[in-house]
Amino acid sequence: MRPEVLAAMMPVFTEHFGNASSIHWFGQQAKALMDQARQRVARLVNAEASEIVLLSGGTEADNLAIRGIAESQKAKGRHIITSRIEHHAVLHTCKDLEKQGYEITWLPVSRKGLVEPDDVRTALRPDTILISVMHANNEIGTIQPIEEIGKIAEDADVYFHSDGVQSTGKIPVDVRKLKVDLYSMSSHKIHGPKGAGALFVKKGTILKPAMTGGGHERNRRSGTENVAGIVGFGEAARIALEGLETEMPWVRQLRDRLEAGLRSSIEFLHVNGENAPRLPNTSNIMVDYAEGEGLVISLDLKGVAVSTGSACSSGSLEPSHVLIAIGKTPDEAHGSLRFSLSSMTTEEDIDYVVTVLPGIVERLRELSPYYKRG
Amino acid sequence: MAYSEKLLDYFQNPRCVGEIPDAHAVAEVSNPVCGDVMKLWVKVVNGHIQDAKFKAQGCSAAIATSSFATEMLIGMDVVDARRITREQIVEALGGLPASKIHCSVLASDAIKEVLKGF
Numbered sequence: 001m002r003p004e005v006l007a008a009m010m011p012v013f014t015e016h017f018g019n020a021s022s023i024h025w026f027g028q029q030a031k032a033l034m035d036q037a038r039q040r041v042a043r044l045v046n047a048e049a050s051e052i053v054l055l056s057g058g059t060e061a062d063n064l065a066i067r068g069i070a071e072s073q074k075a076k077g078r079h080i081i082t083s084r085i086e087h088h089a090v091l092h093t094c095k096d097l098e099k100q101g102y103e104i105t106w107l108p109v110s111r112k113g114l115v116e117p118d119d120v121r122t123a124l125r126p127d128t129i130l131i132s133v134m135h136a137n138n139e140i141g142t143i144q145p146i147e148e149i150g151k152i153a154e155d156a157d158v159y160f161h162s163d164g165v166q167s168t169g170k171i172p173v174d175v176r177k178l179k180v181d182l183y184s185m186s187s188h189k190i191h192g193p194k195g196a197g198a199l200f201v202k203k204g205t206i207l208k209p210a211m212t213g214g215g216h217e218r219n220r221r222s223g224t225e226n227v228a229g230i231v232g233f234g235e236a237a238r239i240a241l242e243g244l245e246t247e248m249p250w251v252r253q254l255r256d257r258l259e260a261g262l263r264s265s266i267e268f269l270h271v272n273g274e275n276a277p278r279l280p281n282t283s284n285i286m287v288d289y290a291e292g293e294g295l296v297i298s299l300d301l302k303g304v305a306v307s308t309g310s311a312c313s314s315g316s317l318e319p320s321h322v323l324i325a326i327g328k329t330p331d332e333a334h335g336s337l338r339f340s341l342s343s344m345t346t347e348e349d350i351d352y353v354v355t356v357l358p359g360i361v362e363r364l365r366e367l368s369p370y371y372k373r374g
Numbered sequence: 375m376a377y378s379e380k381l382l383d384y385f386q387n388p389r390c391v392g393e394i395p396d397a398h399a400v401a402e403v404s405n406p407v408c409g410d411v412m413k414l415w416v417k418v419v420n421g422h423i424q425d426a427k428f429k430a431q432g433c434s435a436a437i438a439t440s441s442f443a444t445e446m447l448i449g450m451d452v453v454d455a456r457r458i459t460r461e462q463i464v465e466a467l468g469g470l471p472a473s474k475i476h477c478s479v480l481a482s483d484a485i486k487e488v489l490k491g492f
Contacts, residue, residue, distance in 0.1 A: 289431060290431070291410065291431055291432050291433050291436075292433075293433035293434060293435075294385070294432070294433050294434045294436075294437060297377070297382075297385065297433075297434040298386075298434075301382070301386070310408075310433070311407075311408040311409060312408040312409075312410060312432065312433040312435075312436070312474075312477070313433065317407050317408050317473070317476070319409075330409055331409060334408075334409055364431075364437075366391070367388065367391055367429055367430055367431070367437060368411075368429060368430070368431040369402065369411060369412075369413035369429040369430070369431065370411075370431060371431075
């Protein structure tokens with residue numbers, strides 16, 4: 001979290017702790033702060049403040065969007081189009097709907113990691129009620145052709161949801177240009193606090209709320225608002241919008257420096273998604289003859305925190321569904337590493353990784369029964 | 375971190391790594407669950423394991439348990455070595471997180487496999 005974000009949140013705990021639904025003055029103070037935050041989140045994606053539903057995070061946003069449309073549109077049909085590389089919040093929600101009798105088309109992606117808009121067009125049916133394709137992938141960072149898919153959805157008069165958790169604050173987002181009806185966002189992905197997020201719901205969208213109760217958030221999401229979290233989210237959104245021009249080009253440079261450094265010092269290294277438009281802050285690499293969990297633990301012991309798509313590190317013991325979808329074998333996915341950079345990453349951090357990782361890879365390769373030096 | 379210091383030590387400084395060119399038996403097993411691989415070489419004289427070496431491509435728990443089990447083998451009689459269980463290996467390394475228990479099967483499988491002919 002950014003220090004400015006914490007600073008914005010603190011008064012909500014100490015002074016403005018009123019319930020934003022109360023009409024007394026300190027409730028109204030909290031409401032004013034929340035409205036300002038809503039305004040800032042809206043600005044980040046070029047939405048109206050009234051179209052922003054504040055909630056607990058990306059997972060809730062995805063659930064509300066998909067289940068909300070599935071419920072409200074079930075008289076029209078029960079067919080949903082999504083992709084094979086969605087975040088689990090979308091993937092598992094669609095699988096759950098599948099069990100309830102909805103039909104899901106799981107679109108493949110190219111080896112580059114991109115959904116083909118033509119595939120969306122072909123998958124459309126008279127009973128299609130929703131298309132849900134993520135804006136940018138959380139593992140490999142590839143940016144999907146949302147604008148083109150949005151056009152297809154608009155022409156077919158089908159609701160279009162995009163999970164924007166990874167893209168918001170990293171690349172410019174304009175919900176009007178993208179032609180999305182629903183767009184998910186998360187606070188902690190932009191250096192805000194955990195436990196806050198938002199769903200953009202275009203004016204006029206018919207959505208059945210997932211949570212019933214006091215009718216908060218224009219009846220879209222009942223429950224007393226997490227005012228401090230929301231205020232922090234708002235502050236993070238304000239800073240992220242400024243950072244799109246000032247910080248992200250720098251983050252991209254750092255990412256490129258990381259990949260160039262690793263490429264020149266580690267043989268049998270691949271960069272996933274390198275031939276597609278990619279987020280500036282994500283780097284997903286694969287090294288042959290070494291396993292990802294071992295790499296993660298080795299890097300962790302040296303103070304570097306990364307993640308892997310190796311089956312051996314996931315609770316489910318399945319390799320990354322994203323790497324499998326872009327045509328990698330489970331063995332290849334085994335050796336994957338994901339680096340997530342931010343404006344707080346420094347050149348020194350990058351150079352440190354480039355210094356320590358080759359030795360770690362070499363050590364693990366020396367242990368492999370298959371490795372022969374190239 | 376969920377791993378014991380002993381396990382991390384065996385992961386970072388694995389013992390008994392390598393190949394035995396004139397081994398009496400060699401076995402290669404892979405973990406059906408996650409795809410980790412272990413190759414184990416042994417020299418057995420009169421029912422006694424004289425030497426053992428391993429190579430593995432897998433996670434930290436797989437490498438540590440493989441190394442520990444290979445080290446255990448050296449100096450053991452074949453009959454006793456066959457009785458080594460994954461639970462024994464896991465316990466000796468200070469336990470494993472629940473999701474990593476499956477990793478220890480690699481070493482116990484390799485031992486059973488490599489000692490088949492003796």
